[in-house]
Amino acid sequence: MTDHLRPIDHDLNRLRDKLLMLGGRAETAIAQAIRALVERDSELAEQVIRDDDKIDQLENEVDELCIDILVLRQPTASDLRFVIAAVKTAPAIERIADHAVNIARHVLRLNQEPQLKVYFDIPEMARIVQQMLLDGLDAFTSHDAEKALETIRHDDHADALYKRIYDELIHLMATDSSTVRRGAELLFIIKHLERIADYVTNICEQIVYMARGEVIKHREWPEL
Amino acid sequence: MVKFGTIRETAREPARAPDPQTTPLPVKVQVERFSFYYGDVRVLHEITLGFPRNQVTALIGPSGCGKTTLLRAINRMNDLIPDTRAEGRILLDGENIYDPQVDVVRLRRRVGMVFQRSNPFPKTIFENVAYGLRVNGLVRNRRELQERVEESLRQAALWDEVKDRLHESALALSGGQQQRLCIARALAVRPEVLLLDEPASALDPIATEKIEELIAELKRHYTIIIVTHNMQQAARVSDYTAFLWMGHLVEFNQTEKLFTVPREKLTEDYLTGRFG
Numbered sequence: 182m183t184d185h186l187r188p189i190d191h192d193l194n195r196l197r198d199k200l201l202m203l204g205g206r207a208e209t210a211i212a213q214a215i216r217a218l219v220e221r222d223s224e225l226a227e228q229v230i231r232d233d234d235k236i237d238q239l240e241n242e243v244d245e246l247c248i249d250i251l252v253l254r255q256p257t258a259s260d261l262r263f264v265i266a267a268v269k270t271a272p273a274i275e276r277i278a279d280h281a282v283n284i285a286r287h288v289l290r291l292n293q294e295p296q297l298k299v300y301f302d303i304p305e306m307a308r309i310v311q312q313m314l315l316d317g318l319d320a321f322t323s324h325d326a327e328k329a330l331e332t333i334r335h336d337d338h339a340d341a342l343y344k345r346i347y348d349e350l351i352h353l354m355a356t357d358s359s360t361v362r363r364g365a366e367l368l369f370i371i372k373h374l375e376r377i378a379d380y381v382t383n384i385c386e387q388i389v390y391m392a393r394g395e396v397i398k399h400r401e402w403p404e405l
Numbered sequence: 406m407v408k409f410g411t412i413r414e415t416a417r418e419p420a421r422a423p424d425p426q427t428t429p430l431p432v433k434v435q436v437e438r439f440s441f442y443y444g445d446v447r448v449l450h451e452i453t454l455g456f457p458r459n460q461v462t463a464l465i466g467p468s469g470c471g472k473t474t475l476l477r478a479i480n481r482m483n484d485l486i487p488d489t490r491a492e493g494r495i496l497l498d499g500e501n502i503y504d505p506q507v508d509v510v511r512l513r514r515r516v517g518m519v520f521q522r523s524n525p526f527p528k529t530i531f532e533n534v535a536y537g538l539r540v541n542g543l544v545r546n547r548r549e550l551q552e553r554v555e556e557s558l559r560q561a562a563l564w565d566e567v568k569d570r571l572h573e574s575a576l577a578l579s580g581g582q583q584q585r586l587c588i589a590r591a592l593a594v595r596p597e598v599l600l601l602d603e604p605a606s607a608l609d610p611i612a613t614e615k616i617e618e619l620i621a622e623l624k625r626h627y628t629i630i631i632v633t634h635n636m637q638q639a640a641r642v643s644d645y646t647a648f649l650w651m652g653h654l655v656e657f658n659q660t661e662k663l664f665t666v667p668r669e670k671l672t673e674d675y676l677t678g679r680f681g
Contacts, residue, residue: 257640
């Protein structure tokens with residue numbers, strides 16, 4: 182039918198922009214937290230912690246806008262699914278940013294100790310998780326359920342890496358007790374990365390609902 | 406009888422498989438390949454649709470889509486319009502209401518109707534409700550008449566407001582009360598199906614809410630079919646919704662599904678205001 186701009190379109194565009202801004206800030210927070218880890222940059226870690234307020238504020242703005250749209254525009258069909266997806270996605274992004282903040286806090290503690298020679302595959306795990314978030318946000322913008330499903334599949338890679346690094350860290354701590362404190366901090370960091378991948382998965386499930394009206398959460402492979 | 410899950414035959418695009426989540430429900434009114442003509446103009450195109458018993462079904466669609474014509478076809482109100490013609494069948498409990506031997510007066514007793522504009526007779530409140538009972542000879546004595554009038558007014562959630570002024574003019578009631586009086590009048594003859602043609606379109610939000618509460622209450626006893634332009638109202642009051650477009654049935658589904666995940670792009674475009 183016609184491509185005219187409806188009154189609700191203006192609000193939905195604002196909502197999408199705010200969500201993408203929120204997602205962009207979360208992406209930056211993860212990237213900076215990991216850089217702070219690899220480069221032992223405490224100043225950068227502190228910046229991640231400071232910037233979290235802006236993310237919280239953006240989440241509130243998304244909430245308010247969603248409520249306004251629901252009350253004033255009474256959306257239906259795909260418009261409604263978009264708003265519902267936004268309502269559920271914003272807290273997931275905010276939690277992702279919280280995990281980045283937690284990583285930054287662990288970095289600050291790690292940086293007070295001598296560096297472990299290797300960080301195992303933590304940068305690789307961080308790269309996968311960051312790419313998942315990037316792809317998830319892309320899929321959100323383009324309402325692309327296929328891309329969202331593809332992104333969910335990468336969660337298995339993140340989980341596999343988590344398990345491997347976990348085992349390696351446990352082995353290291355068991356064989357060299359001087360590494361226990363630093364090993365414990367790294368265990369927390371990989372757990373946070375693993376949780377971020379889970380949140381990205383939740384976001385992608387919302388994208389599938391938004392695009393297709395299909396509820397896929399709590400389903401297991403190979404059903405998807 | 407045609408099962409509920411098989412009713413999408415007339416959509417313009419090929420029907421998808423019935424939703425396995427949809428529970429088959431007993432059908433009260435089955436429309437089968439029904440077409441309707443005003444002169445040479447076909448305004449309904451082979452509609453096939455089953456209205457589930459004791460449920461509220463909303464008919465929605467843009468002006469001129471045929472929803473009111475379809476509603477009026479269910480108690481043959483369109484017969485009153487000259488130069489009109491129907492094809493296909495409409496079955497009420499399996500009986501084709503378009504069979505030549507059908508008694509139309511009896512049909513309209515079984516299938517009551519309430520119109521967009523409340524249209525009480527210029528008589529007392531009591532006489533408005535009693536009228537159908539009297540002319541149809543449905544009561545044996547005055548006491549029975551009074552009981553049926555009270556029962557109908559109670560069902561229409563109007564009794565408490567009018568019980569002390571039953572013999573005052575119905576025209577003195579508010580718009581919302583008049584509309585509920587018309588519902589009471591329709592209920593007095595104990596119909597099985599109630600057709601509502603935009604029953605709240607001329608009412609304020611409070612009167613509208615009362616009508617909507619009433620609809621929810623009445624479906625326990627009646628099969629209700631409502632035409633409404635107000636999509637939020639359709640979403641609020643109905644269990645099932647049928648979307649019509651240019652005389653075609655585009656989509657019929659449980660209301661919550663149709664409003665959140667419509668199957669057809671036309672439905673999506675209409676619901677989201679991209680046309681209509």
